[in-house]
Every structure is written in structure tokens, then in C-alpha cells.
Amino acid sequence: MKIINPATEEVLAVLQDDTADSLAAKFDRLAAAQSSWAAEPLSVRIGVMERFMVLLEQDKSTLAATLTAEMGKPLTQALNEIKGAIARIKWLSGHAAKYLADERMDDGGGTLEERISYEPLGVVCNISAWNYPYLVGVNVFVPALLAGNAVLYKPSEFTTNTGLRIAELLKAAGVPEEVFQVAIGAGDVGKHLLGLSFDGYFFTGSYATGRYIHEQVASKLVPCQLELGGKDPIYVTDDVQDVAAVAAATADGAFYNNGQSCCSVERIYVHKTIYDAYVAAFVEQVKAWKIGDPTTEEDVYFGPLARKDQLSVLATQVADAVEKGATLLTGGKQLEGRGYYFEPTVLVNVNHDMLVMKAESFGPIIGIMQVDNDEEAVALMQDTAYGLTAGVYTPDGERATSILRRMDVGSAYWNCCDRVSAALPWSGRRHSGIGVTLSHQGIRAFTKTKAWHLRG
Numbered sequence: 363m364k365i366i367n368p369a370t371e372e373v374l375a376v377l378q379d380d381t382a383d384s385l386a387a388k389f390d391r392l393a394a395a396q397s398s399w400a401a402e403p404l405s406v407r408i409g410v411m412e413r414f415m416v417l418l419e420q421d422k423s424t425l426a427a428t429l430t431a432e433m434g435k436p437l438t439q440a441l442n443e444i445k446g447a448i449a450r451i452k453w454l455s456g457h458a459a460k461y462l463a464d465e466r467m468d469d470g471g472g473t474l475e476e477r478i479s480y481e482p483l484g485v486v487c488n489i490s491a492w493n494y495p496y497l498v499g500v501n502v503f504v505p506a507l508l509a510g511n512a513v514l515y516k517p518s519e520f521t522t523n524t525g526l527r528i529a530e531l532l533k534a535a536g537v538p539e540e541v542f543q544v545a546i547g548a549g550d551v552g553k554h555l556l557g558l559s560f561d562g563y564f565f566t567g568s569y570a571t572g573r574y575i576h577e578q579v580a581s582k583l584v585p586c587q588l589e590l591g592g593k594d595p596i597y598v599t600d601d602v603q604d605v606a607a608v609a610a611a612t613a614d615g616a617f618y619n620n621g622q623s624c625c626s627v628e629r630i631y632v633h634k635t636i637y638d639a640y641v642a643a644f645v646e647q648v649k650a651w652k653i654g655d656p657t658t659e660e661d662v663y664f665g666p667l668a669r670k671d672q673l674s675v676l677a678t679q680v681a682d683a684v685e686k687g688a689t690l691l692t693g694g695k696q697l698e699g700r701g702y703y704f705e706p707t708v709l710v711n712v713n714h715d716m717l718v719m720k721a722e723s724f725g726p727i728i729g730i731m732q733v734d735n736d737e738e739a740v741a742l743m744q745d746t747a748y749g750l751t752a753g754v755y756t757p758d759g760e761r762a763t764s765i766l767r768r769m770d771v772g773s774a775y776w777n778c779c780d781r782v783s784a785a786l787p788w789s790g791r792r793h794s795g796i797g798v799t800l801s802h803q804g805i806r807a808f809t810k811t812k813a814w815h816l817r818g
Contacts, residue, residue: 363547365523368434368666368702369655375523379547382554385514388543389558392485392512395540400482400510404459406536407508411455413535414504415448421531427657429524433492434666434702436656439619447496451504453784454805458508461802462809475816480809482510483585484561489552489575490525491566491589492518492668493622498566498589499528501788501799506564507537509808514560516545516552520668553578560584562808566624569722569748569793576796587797587807590790591722592750593628595743596779597765598640599736599756600633608755609643615753615779617648617706620664621726624794625751627779629719630730631739637732641710644730645691648706655701666702667725676704676725683709683716683729693726714745722748736761740768749791753779 365375380388399407418425426440435443461480468476488502495517503513517525529544545551549571556563556578562585565575572588579586596615602608616627632640651663667673673696680694693707704726712719712729719729733739743752753775754762766774772789775781782788782800789798798804 363519363522365432365520367431367657368668368670369657369700371700371702374432377522377546380545380551380554382557385545385551385554386558388514388545389485389560391540392514392543395538396482396485396510396512399507399512399538399541402510404462404508404510407510408455408458410532410536411451411504411508414532414537415451415455417531417535418444418448418451421527425524425527428527429495429521430656430665432523433495433521433668434656435619435668436662436665443494443496447500450497450500450784450800454500454504454508454800457802458505458805461805462509464814473817475814475818477814477816479812479814480509480806481812483808483810485512485514486562486564486808487555487558487560488513488515489555489563489565489567490515490517492520493619493624495521495524496528497782499525501589501804502564502566503532503542505799505805506808507532507542509805511561511808512541512543514543514545514555514558516547516555519548522546563587564797564799565589572795585797585807587799588790588795589624589788589797589799590750590793590795591724591748592624592626592790592794593720593722593746593748594625594751594753594779595629595631595746596627596753596755596775597733597736597739597743598630598632598636599754599758599761600635601757601761602636602755603757605636605639606643609640610647612755612779613644613647616728617651617664617726618780620667621728622668622724623780624790625773625780625782626724627728627753628723630728631733631742632730633739634732634734641691641708641730645708648708649692651706653697653703653705664703664706664726667704668702670702672725673702673704676707676723676727679716679718679721679723679727680707680709683712683718686713686716688712688716688718688729714742720746736765740765743769747793750794751775751779 656665693705697703752769
């Protein structure tokens with residue numbers, strides 16, 4: 363398997379893919395070692411995660427450079443991702459003792475004690491993503507390990523070097539070799555994993571792949587969590603005071619990480635009274651950002667896309683929109699030369715007959731649509747099969763809350779967007795997935811409960 367720099371198309375590494383036999387051997391090692399890891403005091407496992415944080419901090423510059431080289435993320439954004447991962451690990455480790463401890467449910471006044479305990483699932487499979495390998499990774503393997511599980515971790519084929527570095531640091535921090543194994547390869551390796559007897563499957567990626575995984579493992583009757591895509595809308599109301607500031611903030615929400623985020627802003631609805639001012643400020647901000655090779659140039663905001671095949675997806679969405687009457691204000695095509703670069707693209711005069719407003723883009727492209735009132739905005743925001751996030755920009759909190767309560771999404775944003783907090787559950791609805799990571803619910807997602815009826 364070749365690891366390719368998307369900025370230059372040069373081969374960074376050639377790795378040996380796992381086979382069905384090697385994966386089965388790794389699973390057997392995990393299964394043999396899991397009970398001894400679970401038997402370690404929770405304080406020991408917490409201490410391991412605390413050391414992992416220290417190692418990430420110490421090596422963050424080298425780790426960020428590796429991530430930038432294989433995925434195309436600008437170096438500053440790569441560093442921000444590692445810092446964000448450290449913050450999440452800190453929260454999860456700091457709250458593990460509270461949420462993994464036994465809970466006594468009776469009032470303590472009788473002879474019968476009622477208690478709930480949280481036991482590890484066993485051996486879990488983590489099929490992870492390339493767009494934020496640190497952040498989406500720690501959402502799964504950190505609470506899984508804290509809860510006493512063994513983990514087979516498959517990093518994306520596009521960020522495997524980063525996945526291997528994560529494994530090295532976890533083991534340097536004290537995770538036993540037999541408790542955390544890495545699967546190397548692309549989709550065929552992922553399919554082999556579905557045939558093994560894991561006690562839980564945790565996937566981050568596209569709806570199509572997530573649905574396939576769910577169908578393949580359903581008969582096993584084990585937990586299967588899917589963190590999938592989104593077509594995340596925001597609505598900018600007529601009472602916004604600083605239109606330019608909101609335009610800049612939402613442009614960043616749409617284009618940060620080249621728009622390669624499940625919670626990136628993917629469609630924008632703007633009240634007609636401020637529409638022209640908003641669009642002008644939005645385009646001005648986008649044009650001010652620099653495109654370039656993040657491994658050799660400074661102050662780059664847009665690097666290459668991580669995957670070559672996404673170039674054609676974006677080109678198709680642009681062509682479809684223009685053919686159906688949209689106006690292209692900036693961008694719209696792949697850059698000439700080496701690398702997987704696509705110009706940041708802004709389309710107006712869009713509607714819901716166009717792919718750009720219906721299908722996930724996962725790239726630096728956005729459609730901005732004018733609306734007459736809140737009711738029209740709500741109807742358009744609801745017109746999707748996805749249910750990850752939705753946001754409203756307005757100084758009126760009551761107005762924002764009223765709109766957001768009508769959104770069938772896992773996360774609601776008022777005057778912010780493209781944001782995740784370790785303290786809050788991260789979940790999707792409908793085509794955006796099932797299950798939850800982060801928060802206390804995300805810690806307990808890697809456990810199974812046992813009810814204790816104790817009469818002394």
C-alpha cells in the first residue's frame with residue numbers, strides 16, 4: 363500500500379497490507395490479553411492516558427508534519443488538531459473514574475442493595491477516518507482503553523503513518539502491545555475485520571460505508587456505532603448586527619480543513635434583507651485565504667484535498683449547479699499542475715434541485731441561498747436525509763432556540779458552527795449515524811451494564 367503526498371503526488375511510504383491471517387492473529391492476541399488489561403486498576407489506565415497526553419505534547423511538531431505530508435492539512439491546522447486531541451484526552455481521563463464507577467441506586471436504608479456496574483465490552487474494532495485522525499481516533503480508542511477494552515485500530519489508508527505513530531506513543535505510554543493492535547490496509551482489510559468476532563464496531567466515515575458495515579455485522583448482535591456524514595445547514599437572520607463578522611466566521615466553518623469535515627457548514631441560508639452584504643463579505647474572506655503546498659509554504663489556509671477521487675465529485679457538483687442556473691462567484695475547478703487542489707468555490711442562485719445543496723460535498727465548495735423568512739429557512743434546513751448539526755446566527759436567543767428545536771440533529775449551534783466539545787455528546791441522526799462518542803455517554807458507550815441485587 364502506497365502513502366501519497368496529496369500536495370506533490372510523491373510516494374511517502376510503501377507499507378505491507380494485512381492479510382486475513384494476520385488480522386486473525388492480531389485479534390487472537392487482543393482477545394487473550396483483554397481480561398488482564400481490564401483487571402488493572404482504573405487509576406493505572408488513567409495514568410497511561412495521562413502519559414500519552416504528555417508524549418503527544420512533546421512530539422506535536424513532528425506529528426503535525428507527518429499529518430500534513432500525508433493528508434494535506436496546513437501545518438497550523440494539524441497542530442490545532444493535536445492540541446484538540448490532547449484536550450479531549452484530558453477530559454475523558456479526568457472524568458473516567460466518575461462515569462465508570464459502580465452506581466448505587468437504592469437509598470441505602472434497606473437490607474437490599476441495588477447497584478449498576480460498567481464492564482468493558484471486550485475486544486472492539488475501531489475503523490477510523492483520515493480527515494481528523496487524532497480527533498476521531500481519540501473519541502474511540504481512548505475511552506475504549508480507559509474502560510478496559512482491547513482495541514484493533516484501523517487508521518485510514520490515507521493517514522496510516524499517523525495511525526502508526528499514534529500506536530507507538532500509546533505503547534510508549536504504557537498500553538501493552540497485545541492490547542492495542544493496528545490493521546494496515548484499505549477497504550478490503552476493513553471487510554476482513556467485519557468477519558472477526560469483535561464485541562463492538564466503531565466506524566467513522568461515509569454513510570454508504572457505514573450502512574454496509576451495519577448490515578454486515580447486524581447478526582452478531584453487538585454494539586455498532588457509526589459516525590457518518592452531514593449536510594450541515596446554517597441560517598443567518600435579518601437581525602444580525604455585524605454581517606461581515608458573521609460572514610467571516612461562517613466561511614471558516616465551511617472551508618476549514620478544506621471543508622473535509624462531517625460538521626463543516628455545507629449549505630447556507632441568508633435572510634433577503636442582508637443577503638447581498640453577506641455574500642459580498644463571504645466571498646471577500648474566501649478570496650483572502652492562501653492556497654498552496656502546506657509542506658513548503660507559509661500561511662497556507664487551503665492545502666490539497668486528501669483524496670484524488672474527490673476532485674471529480676466537486677467538479678460534478680459545480681457543473682450540475684451551473685447547468686441548473688446557479689451563479690459561480692469564485693473558484694469552480696481543479697488547479698492545474700501536481701497535487702489534488704480544488705479552488706475554493708462559492709455558488710449563489712442555488713436551489714434544492716442541485717447536488718451542491720443536497721449531496722454531501724466534503725470539500726471547499728458552498729452554496730448560499732436567499733430566504734424570505736424563518737419558516738422558509740426552517741423548511742429548507744429540514745430538507746435533508748442527514749442529521750448531524752444545524753446552526754442559527756441571530757442576537758435573539760429565543761428565536762434561535764425556537765428554530766433549532768425543530769431541527770432533527772445531534773448538535774445545535776447558536777452563533778457558532780463546526781464545533782465539537784468533549785463534554786457534550788457527539789452523535790448523528792438518520793444518515794449521519796447511530797450511537798454517541800464524547801461526554802459521559804461516550805465513555806459508557808464502551809461498556810456493558812450489569813444490574814446487582816445484593817441482599818446481605
